[in-house]
Amino acid sequence: MAENREPTFSRKLFLAVWAMATLILLFTVILLTSELIRLGRNPLTLPEVLPEPMKPVTESPSAKESREVVLYFASADARQLAGDSRRLPYVDHTVDNCRTALEALLDGPVTSLQSVIPSTVEVRGMWLMDNGELIVDFTYPLQTDSRKSVSEEALFVYSVVNTLTQSALQGSDKAVVQSVRFLIDGQPPTNLYPAHLNLAGPVYPDSDWLADAGGGQPDDA
Amino acid sequence: MIVAGRDRTVSSLGTVAIALLLIVAVLVPAAGAAAAAEENGRVETEELPAPDGAAEESAPRSSPASKPVVVLDPGHGGGDPGETGAAGTREEDVVLDIALRTAELLADGFEVILTRREDVALTHEQRANEANYRDADVFVSIHLGASSAVSANGVGVFVSSGTMTTPAGRTIASRTGQNGQTENRRLAEQVASSIHASTASTVRGIHTAPCRVLEGLTMPAVLVEAGFVTNPVEEELLAGESYRQTRAEGLAEGIRAFLASDR
Incomplete structure (x- = not known):
């Protein structure tokens, strides 16, 4: 009975991969959070809306x-x-x-x-x-x-x-x-x-x- | 048994991988934070406004009855000669000579400090820091004018355009009872008036401008352009000793009058 409850190799492999994927995700979140904090931004808020791009001068419109x-x-x-x-x-x-x-x-x-x-x-x-x-x-x-x-x-x-x-x-x-x-x-x-x-x-x-x-x-x- | 053994191996590898990832997850952000802190510290140190920092560590006067401290700042020097006239008169040499002559005239009643006494290069911050550190009563930076209009001539006096609300301006206010701009203007008027009286030359007026060397000073301060090196007539005069002496007398009298009315 005890041998029957032992997880199979494929199940163990799946669990290991799942754990690693979770850790990689966690690791990425930690890195992003620390980077945002380093830049002085609050990681819990939405990204700031960037100001409108500067308006370059192109050709002068015809003067009326x-x-x-x-x-x-x-x-x-x-x-x-x-x-x-x-x-x-x-x-x-x-x-x-x-x-x-x-x-x-x-x-x-x-x-x-x-x-x-x-x-x-x-x-x-x-x-x-x-x-x-x-x-x-x-x-x-x-x-x-x-x-x-x-x-x-x-x-x-x-x-x-x-x-x-x-x-x-x-x-x-x-x-x-x-x-x-x-x-x-x-x-x-x-x-x-x-x-x-x-x-x-x-x-x-x-x-x-x-x-x-x-x-x-x-x-x- | 073979399968079970391979299971254990995979399980051990998984555990090691998880442990490694955990270590990396903990250590990398910590290292990044440490590097960021180090970087921030370096930037803060570099961008720390030197004049304010120097003002905080100003040396107190040796005694309340000590002589008023006047800092004279001959502009340019070292690898920076300033402007040079058509006949070769260099701004850095003329302003140093005028500053030395002014210092000699003020030596009896004042403690006079020159930011440079020879041909050395100084940054604007070093000049201002020196005055703040010495807890000076007056700062006068001496330069020459230069213009694309060769007819431009005379003496110009400049005050900082930003001393009303800065920490330095508040320090001036606390020591004089007046706001920084008022005191700067009063000093400028005394200097302009005395130079005009002593030399009868054109005084171009008193203007405000965001002069680098006047920023962060904690005492009344002006920048004087003592003549135009690009004007051929004035360049010839500035090359001569008597003209420099009369400019120095005007400057010294203006500083003396300002400090006399200040007491």
Whole structure:
């Protein structure tokens, strides 16, 4: 009778395989859980919904109308920023209007104002995030061809930021640019450029640099 | 019997496999967690904001009646010459000379510390850490301007754009009774006004900017551009001793006036 209750070889094999499969599954669950914990995520919650992919700028849609936009260039003595009003094509998407404005800024002033962006610099890409942060990726010559002083670097940064955050660029998509994050050749800026300013985070507009706002309290005496 | 023996062998193999899997299941996540902890520790160490860390271990003053501490920071140095003028005047040399002259002018009433006294390279964090560690009363970083517009000239004074709400800004507030930005502005105004009075040269104004070297400082701080090395006229002046001396006198007077009004 006792011999009859002894499990057969095939049954033992099945049990062993089943146990191993269960352990492998358990092992996988443990590994996944520990990895999630290591990444700071709660393994008991559903995966976070990823933000919508950034919106790359492609071809500019055909403009149906134009709008008055202020481009900020350095004043003739390169102390502050002065506005240069231009009539630029206006389309539905804010990010497209920003690209048009930035291209006009790169083309330079038509008045006695000074451009603080080297003529070798181009824009690689531009993305507008849901939180109002506009990411602008400049080409590498920005790092190699720019003058490296606090004044010149700050004029560059605020000429771009004050230009791109103006409400005149807001399209009918109602997207708003609140700040600008800078990239150079796809990477966050290092201390090679700007050498004096910290551009690790987004930059908000600063009217302190605008001549019309009396920024900087210049002393001509 | 043969079948029974093979059964035992399979059973033993199964047991060993299960035991091995259990060991792996326990040890691998533990090793992964240990590696992750080590990695996190390394990242935290690297990303720890040095200025704040240094502020916590600041050396207390030797006595309450000790002289005010002024930290002068000649920019650039070492492998980083800063900007160079068309005639070859190097920013790192000019600002070091102005800083040494300013230190000499302040030596009688203040404890003056220079972040560098020779041609050595320092990071922004090292400069700020030095000032925080010394529990300085004032920090002045000295640079030169450079512009693609060759006509650009004069003296520019910059204050940090982020000292209102940072831990460093709160430290300034607790030691001065004012918020960080107010104190920085007051120091900037004193320095700009004194430089203008001593040299009659153009003062380009006081601006806010996210200057790396001013971040995390726990005392009133400004960055001064003492002239434009890209302006041919000003470069020639900056190459001369008398111009540097008057710049140093303006700086020293501005710092002295700020600390006098602070007491």
